[in-house]
Amino acid sequence: MKIHIDEDRCVGGGQCVLAAxxxxxxxxxxxxxxxxxxxxxxxxxxxxxxxxxxxxxxxITLEETAP
Incomplete structure (x- = not known):
């Protein structure tokens, strides 16, 4: 899996940091x-x-990658 972040959309809620x-x-x-x-x-x-x-x-968007 590859992670993509849209910093322009991020509101700094921090839920991602708590989860991972x-x-x-x-x-x-x-x-x-x-x-x-x-x-x-x-x-x-x-x-x-x-x-x-x-x-x-x-x-946060996730892109599935080949194994």
Whole structure:
């Protein structure tokens, strides 16, 4: 899976960081999401999907990649 972030849509809610702290962080100055891993390990799939679902601005999109 590959993660795409639309920083212009991000409202800094932080739900992604709570759901998957190994993959997402926030900038200190404005709270906008920072992607730590564009293609995280398979064992983080559940957390990443949860983060995308919880995002209030729908700023996180997931692209399925071939194995």
């Amino acid at each position: 702290p190994e993959v997402f962080d926030q900038r200190d100055d404005d709270g906008i999401v920072v992607l730590l891993q564009e293609q995280p390990a398979d064992d983080l799939d559940h957390q990443v999907r949860e983060a995308a679902l919880l995002c209030p601005a729908l700023a």
